[in-house]
Amino acid sequence: MGKSTTDFVFVFGKHQNLINDACQTLALDRIDFDQSGLPRGMSFSQSIRTKAWGHHMETEHPNIQLVKRLDITDLASSQDLFAKDFVWHYFNPNLPEIAGDYVGLDGLRSFFQIIGGKTGGTFRVEPVSITAVGDELVVVHVRDWLTFQGQSIALDVVVVWRINGGRFVEAWDIVPVQSREVTDAGH
DSSP states (O other): OOOOHHHHHHHHHHTHHHHHHHHHHTTOOOOOBOTTSSBTTSOHHHHIIIIIIHHHTSSOOHHHHHHHHOOTTOGGGGGGGEEEEEEEEEEOTTOGGGOEEEEHHHHHHHHHHHHHHHTTTOOEEEEEEEEEETTTEEEEEEEEEEEETTEEEEEEEEEEEEEETTEEEEEEEEOOSOOEEOSOTTO
């Protein structure tokens, strides 16, 4: 039989000073404990994520750094980030005429020119979150803002980047079937 939560709190509380000493050795903030032996003001899992793992996450994954260097408004300045045979996969049931694979940096540039034309130049991307998955994939959640067919629209989109040798080799632009109309495309 495993330990109960009460047993765990007792063991955890019993070692408060040891844990604080370890945190100070790692240059972490001191953890303050409440009377029950848990870190004050947060659950055990929140405390561990914040105090321990957060400290080790100061260095970003190199693939996240690569994505952050990308400027889709100036692809020429980002050309060194792409493999020559890079492929952008795009499917959107609301825009079937532009669905397909766009190859190379010229293909990606063409894709964004088409999107810009269809939205009257209103298309813009707002990053929401970014997560490295292993050593090859990065998942980016963005909010696309645009005007299309007279409607101001916000789309939550996911782009999955595949990276090899420090370069983008492939990306999947995953657009939801449903979008939401907004009254102000500028937020």
